[in-house]
Amino acid sequence: MKKLSLAVVGVLIVLTAAACGGYEPAEDEVVIGSVHPLTGALAGQGEMMHEGAQLAVDDLNEAGGIESLGGDSLVLRAGDSKGTADAGQIEAQRLVSEGAVALIGTYQSDVTANVSAVAERNRVPLVIDVAVDDVILEQGYEHTFRIQPNASSMGRDGAIALAELSKANGKPVRTVSYLHIEGAFGQSVHDAFEKEAADQGIDVVSEVTYPATNFTDATTQVREALAADPDVVVVTGYYPDSLLIAQAVRSLGGDVDALYGIANGGFDDSAFPADSGPAGADVLSANYHYAATDERAQDIRARFEQKYGRTMETSAMLAYQAVVVIAQGLEESGSKDPEELRDAIADLEIDDPLLEFGGPIAFDEAGENENASVTVMQIRDGKVEQVFPDEFKTADIVYPAGRAAGAKE
Amino acid sequence: MTTLTERPTTIAADDPRLKDSSATRSYAVLGVLVAVLAVLPFLLDDQTETVAVRTLIFAIMAVGWNLMSGYGGMFSFGHAAFFGIGAYTDAYLLVQHGVSPWIAMVVGALISAAAGTLIAFLCLRYKLAGPYFALATFAFAQVFLLAVQNIDALNRTEGFNVPILSEDSWTMMQWKAGSPLYFWIPLGILALGLLGTIWFVHSRTGQYAQAVRDDETAAASLGINVMRVRLVTVAASCALTSVAGSFYTQYYFFVGPEQGFGSAVSVNAIVPAVIGGIGTIWGPLVGALIVGPLSEWIADVLREPPGFLSFLEGLSGLDVAVYAALLILIVLFMPKGIYGTLRDRFRS
């Protein structure tokens, strides 16, 4: 027994020692930690976002590193949240221990809630690239910043955009049916939409929720949404479910003016037009979006595709942007001290965002980007085009969309 | 009833004749072990400490699970239910009512014990056993998960954030990040859990529980109140798991439905126990000490792979794949668990 317990303790010590070999940044390096789901169900997104951040780091280093730090170069360290909150926290803590002066991440709201607590307690800034839940920044945390618009502002802006674009095209929306995924994300976008829609003279005649798991057929839910005979069907959800919904709307011959996504993870994904085929034609999507009208963003996307062999989605552009925000903060603060970096980021104003925002990136008291806004995209000829507002237009809008005709093929 | 565990024919510790000396020895080992582990916070950096704390949480869950499934012979696949009750009781009482986590821990443990007893009673009343029992417990955990997602008072899918205080506080169980207390508290809980296990194994009820596990009919014919013995075992198991959940909330500052009640949580309770050796005192601990750091360790190696493996760098999914392969190999070649197999080796 004694021998055995000795053996156990021995094994423990060996394992602990083995787990210790941490990373030590060099003198002329500045470490940024990137926490994303690199394995698990969301690995596809997480990987791409990490690559987006890596591209930003490479670009900045090539351009001479951080000038105010004597040209010190950036190093991106990867953390794998595995899509779970506890793994996210462990990775965030590891990255901070390895000397990360700032964190970016994490794509998921629950993981972000955890990582933002780590950032706050270690007094290291966290720049959220993607994570939509309002609640994350309602904790009074001082070290968390978010570039993308939050759920409720997307719901609100989505309602305004819908009212305006339908009016501009001579067929103002009166009624909508709202299909959304169950949970905080879908619910908060819907609630904000409904509130703003009422002011815009739009009535939500039917709200249909569907589960986040075990959802493999949308026909019943779509039929329920169509039963109220709405002008427009609005959808908030992720990729697979949005695809099912678009297909169901088509097969049910839904005679609506438009299928309109808000904060929708599917409708403006570059894979969506091909995957959905005719069901995706003319689908509208109000979402944050990379700046398709901006040459710099186009160049980044082209190089991303060349380097990693896949299309750069908006989420990866946000990760790129998050690194740029931190780099700018470092330039301003001229220090590797996370607290000084945090203050610099809080005062930052970035005039040339890589996303289609209504103004420069600047953070308010809570850490939200004041000028984060949505753009409306539409699938035109198998491509995602920006169609509204006019200043960001890459193609003309088709409204009412030709869905009814497409369905009768 | 077929036993889920190896019959303890060679387990001296379970033999009443050797009761006193073996119990004393176990207590002594526990003392030494806790003393050795207690100095770890001084040796570990912040990053490794987070892994160590998670390992301790695994260990507490596994020790709790082992009581019911190893010694009680009732294979639970739904310990997430009790972990979640602990985590949510803590979060709810703290966030909504400002109740100290110490009190919430106790309240959560009581609720868990009650819920576990009720579930087990229903399952046993309707004579479920083996995989049926496992699936029933699994279903209950899923129902809890789905229910929480639909209850407004529990913030639905939003979960709870524990407010961060600016000062250290014993009442609120909160210290600055990396404080050794975050290690010592779960270590203390684990020590109590193991102390309880040793005591239980050698107590009359514990002996009865093992008798019931090994041969229910025989045990009943000897006048043992089978149901009572089993429910006591379940209650203890659920209470301990619940405490792990409460601590989880305190340490991670956030709990949502998946973190509390997700099926992955149930797996986290089972895997260490089985890898270490179920139905043994030290098995769950040994298992947790291996499983806890394993995935981090593999991830670490693959993050900065040695030269000949450099082509593997940055390949996502590989660390989990290796972890999974190791899990399979351990179960295949050490069916009694690492501790169980080693112990038999040392004996013979």
Place this chain on the structure above:
Amino acid sequence: MTDPTSTATAPAPEAPPDRGTQRRTSEVAVPLGVMAAVVVALVLVYAVGQRATDLVTQSIVTGLLLGGVYALVSVGLTLIFGVLGIVNFAQGAMLTMAMFLVYEMTTSGGLPVYVATLLAVPIMFLFGVVVQAALLNKLTLAGSHEGPLLVTLGLSLLIINVLLMIFGGRPLRVPGSVDGSVEVFGAVASYERLIAFGGALLVAVALLLLLRRTSFGMSIRAVSANAEGASLVGVDVRRIYALTFGIGAACVAVAGGLMAPFLSLTPTVGEQFTILAFVIVVLGGLGSVTGALLGGLVIGLVQTVGALYFPGTGSLILVFAVFVLVLFFRPQGILGAPQ
């Protein structure tokens, strides 16, 4: 207490009808009763359910088609669980694996999706045989429950992450098979789902014939009823175990191929079916192919019709409620042998 769990006393899959009259009555009466109950429930929904008629019809059609998909996944599992007593947590991952096989054959090989499905069947069968022979036989023969459970859990993680390494995690789409849909009583049903439904029926019939009409099927039933006895009369139990697991995997291959056209493929896409498949298998009765079929349809209906009243995850709570009630009051399932 009799133990319904050990393989030795588990009900034989599709026991021959000459087991006795009691068995024969329950074999017909119980499923008929269940079907009658379902029909009555549906009639009630129409009559007093306060939902638009066409919506209810749609939910029933969708539910039946969805149930067919569930049944496809479950028939393989019911064999594995019923005959081998293995809680196979890799069922969903094997389903995913089959889908990616089909994906690879259609995109790189240029094969039509249903041809690829046929080709995937022998591959998955072999995979299943190897898994059982190399990883599980020892544990199964030792009568261990938690061993196989953990091995399949590890296997599931392994499959998912190897797929992730090869294909990445972005959702993939199997190029179109049969586009379009048809109207049934005013409800819309897509061809792809109808084909999957037909496939489920075919697989069930084929399995039934295999189990009831062939000597190989007889060996499976014998091993399931009493492994020790079967080995005494010369049945190679290890071989039967391996082949049974292989058949279970082959069923999943059919399921994967038929479902691939209407799902977005990610390495975790199959996971959601694992839990439901267990619910269905227990509901239908261990080792009962018709039970799995019936159970799949019932669960599909409960989920979609239930969603009219309990949207979101509410309908899943209903599913688990049904599950727990069945466990308590009829642990042998709709079609299992009475204790």
